[in-house]
Amino acid sequence: MNAQRERYAREGISETIPVKSTTRIRRWFRLDSESLTPYRTRIVAALSLPAALLLLPFTMTHLLYGRWGLAVVIAIAQVVLFVDGRAASRNLPPPVPHLALAMILMVVVFASLAFQGINGALWAYPTLFICYFILPRGRALGVSSVIVVAVSLIAYDSLGGALAARLAATLALTLGMINVVLNVIDDLQQALQDQAVTDALTGAYNRRRFDEELARIELTAAQGQTCTLLTLDVDHFKRVNDTYGHAVGDEVLRRVAALIKARKRRDDMLFRIGGEEFALLLPGCGATEAAALAEVLRKRIEQAEMPAGQCITVSVGVANHIVGDTPEAWARRVDAALYLAKRQGRNRVIVSGLTAPAEQIQPVSV
Structure with missing residues (x-):
């Protein structure tokens, strides 16, 4: 326990239990998750119009039996579903915010339960799902929790404790299952994203992610952020493959990548951009510091x-980002430094704009 506290002190981690509990809750419910965001418009378009039509017979039935209040509430929900669904089908912003739609559906559930008892409570289950389809996950959890608690209390008052307990348990279980399924979707989506941007052999990012990051740096550099790029090419790698076989060559690449990962900072990004060529992106690092790090890696x-x-x-070639550089121009400068290192005999670091190896530059501590 004391050792753990010492580690917390060194790393600046608070021991406060409520913070830890809150973190665990946020991780389990994934309150910041937006895995459904790209598909929300499509979901609203697919569900809203059928739902509006599905509710029409119930509106008519309530009107015939003189339940005017319930009929009006359901009719309002139909109209909102219709206009939002129509807008979504045309890729337009929703005329009624989705949070307002969720609140209207929640009122429909409460009114149905109050007027119809257990039959009305059945509408709570699809409403829980709809909330998670149309709202960000944090808001969906809040609205759904209110539904579970309020339905349980209304049911306790009008239907008795035994039935209210069953409703509370089944609604809570449904809410839990929704979150479990969404967590699985998040994990699968993250795995697919990782596969799309990660080199399977070395675990480094691939060329696609490299191009994306260079384009992003072009945007952030205008704000004054310093950034330097290293490219590292394994010398005479073809000879390794020809002499020892591709299995040994692959192990060499894995070993090189592991050595770079062990020395890089947390925010640095390692890429495999060619057969035996790696790139290391160093945000917040100038050319001199990057050259010293490159020499350590070499x-x-x-x-x-x-x-x-x-x-x-x-x-190794080193080039810092210059304001106004396009990703292509930056990559050409670092490639030119790398090719110069090759021409000067390999196994050396060359900084763009200099002809001397990095070991002849006055190093700094990194």
């Missing part, structure tokens, strides 16, 4: 134990 890789007892070296 020496570590040269001294590391490699498959089949080989001595593996890398050539």
Whole structure:
């Protein structure tokens, strides 16, 4: 326990239990998750119009039996569903905010329960699902929780404790299952996104993610953020494959990637952008600091134990981002530095704009 407290103190982590509990709740309910956001308009378009038509017989029935209040509430819900569904089918913003629609549906559930008893309570179940389809997850949890609590209290007052307890349990279970399913969807979506941008062999990001990040840096650089790019190419890698086979070559690439990951900072990003070529993006790092880091990596890789007892070296190019650089221009400058390192004999670091290896530059501590 004391060791844990010391670790918390070193890392600046609070021991406050409520904060930890809140964090666990947020992680379980994924309150910040937006996995359904790209599909919300399509979901509203697909569900709203059929739901509006489905409610029409109930509106007519309540009118015939003189239940005017309930008929009016359901009719309002129909109109809102219709106009929002029509707007969604045309990719237009909803005329009625989705939160207002959820509140209207919640009122429909309460009114149905008050007027019709257990039959009205049945509408609470689809309403829970609709809330999660049309609202961000945090808001959906809030509205759904109100529905569960309010339905249980109304049922207790009008239907008795036994039936109210059953409603509370089944609604809570439904709410839990919705969140479990959405958590699985989040995990699957994240796995697909990771696969789309990750190199399967080394675990580094792939060329697609590399191009995306260079474009993003172009936008943020205008705000004065310093950023430097390294490209590292394994020297004579074809000879490794030809001599020892592709299995050994793959292990060499995995080992090189692991050595870079072990030395990089948390915010640095490692990419595999070619067969034996890696890139390391260093936000908030100038060219001099990046050159010193590149020299550390070069020496570590040269001294590391490699498959089949080989001595593996890398050539490294370094270029800092210049305001006004396009991603293509930046990549060309760092590639030019890398090719110069190759021409000067490999196993060295060259900074863009300089002809001397990085080991001849006055290093800084990184």
